[in-house]
Amino acid sequence: MLKKTSISEISDLAAQLMGKGALIAPVREEAGFNFREISDAKQVDLNFYNTIISPKSAFFPQTEDFVRYQTGKDILEATPVELNIKPAFLFGVRPCDVKSFEIMDIHFTGTGAVDPYWQKRREAAAIFGYAFDLNTPADGADFYSTLGIGAADPEGSDVFMIKKGDDLLLKAITPKGEKLLAEMSVLSDATPDDLNYFDDTVAAGRAFKTRFTCVEAKPIAKKFEDLFGNTEFWEKVSNACLSCGACTFVCPTCYCFDICDETLFGKGTRRRVWDACMFTDFTLEASGHNPRTKVYQRLRQKVCHKYSYHIRKYGPISCVGCGRCTRACPVNIDIFSIVDEAMKA
């Protein structure tokens, strides 16, 4: 099913979706766009390139409260925090970010242990993917096409959206998407010409190139295994690294977290909080021993996790080439340049 709406009337579509559940879409903020739950349909603005922070927080928020308790009271008096799940529409997700959900599914639901928080939010959400504008060159930091992801790939979305002039074309990709689009009375039917445009754009998106040429996962994984003990290489590529967590916090496929008890005036919450392998205390053991005291060891962990261990254990590269880490890095470290340099080493 292919439907359309005028982009100038996008807030009508937004309002209709908000009547059915939470609408999470890119919102213009001081530093750029970020996914937020929409409170006013007029906030929806499709005039963005990509968000600063990835949409993973829609399913895996930076802070997730598990249990509330009072110090000194019996453990049985602690109250689990109810997971209030409502239908959600994740609107305007770029194809590389849609791909990231599939990779994150491996960790949160795919290995036997199921994370109910991720799973329930994921099940309750419909994803409205949104093609990159093929008339604008890709941002210099992006490299999704290098990893085999097209600029207009509809796979993984429930509904996929492509901009055609002043119109927005919406195509149902899954049965969930079919049902949703059928219920959206603000949408009109698309013409055969629109359908051709949609298919042509998807094909053109596959030919759309970001920097670097295509790569294969397995040789990279092997190369990094061979390079593990090459301290000279790792020291060289990590010379500039500040070991902050900007790259991992904006990343759509970084999923490490810490579980903390945070207590104030006797009232406590046990919560899950994003953590980052770039932090010194990430690997600090109770004994006081820290296996990764050096910056190069931490950067090596981050790169090898995504481009070596992950491939060996689960198959895909744990990176979608969205370019966020490169854009967020205060010293311009670029993960794919490290991969490129490794392959030449």
Next chain:
Amino acid sequence: MAISFKQIEDKLKTEAKGLLETGKVSLVLAYGKGYDEKHPMPYAAKNAADAANIVFNEYCAANMARYLVRYPRGTKIAIAVKAADSRAVIQLIQEDKVKREDLVLLGIPVYGIKNFKTGEIIDSKTTGGLYNPVLYDILLGEEVHGQPVNSPYDVLVQYEAMDNEARWVFWKKEFDRCIRCYACRKACPMCYCDPCFIDQNKPKWGEKSPDSQGNLMYHLTRFHHLAGRCIDCGECSRACPVDIPLYLFHKKVAKECEEMFGQAAGMSIEDKPVLVNFRVDDSDKILA
């Protein structure tokens, strides 16, 4: 007079090569290629051949002084310093983190340096209206004269127009956006504590989750740890992925310190940091 970035780059390469060849230093901290021209990276040249990889252009905003404490004490290091960077080196010498005799300062007189994320020229927001390094051994180019001399505190006008209540609201709102990636403290040349107080869990000074209480604890403590020490390079604000204007608070504190103690941070290696020094004629304003 226009700045010739190419000329500075050539001089940097020549000096770096010479210093490494003669063994005067074992390391030159400067800038190297990034993934494109607009994104150069901090670079450590370790031998004469490495010197050829050094670059310098208007996007070389990074303050290299932050890397000094990463190397063992006594390492002979040459470091490229712009005005603010030289102040960071001076402050580090005052705090005995590095020794003057271990360093060769390659001074870069320059204006028009840009924030590589936004393309915005940073001169007026940071570097305190200075264009020439405060301290150097070798100057790579002509001293800059005739550029607009603005007070480092000019950008505070709007901030100071707010009353205390409004300032509190302003910072609460800004800190609520913080994602606790710690890019600010890691980019800061004066944030060298290991471990940082916020990473300690015995005692635990602040919560790890990015809610406003933990964020307030982290930022307000960091602000005060930098009182009289911030050298106004603006790296914290440029490093922030969500653009929190941290420099405003640092500048405000720097201004108060300067007014009270008549001394700006990192201006002379003879100075002592204002908050670790006691002088009989020190201002009592803080007690009022």
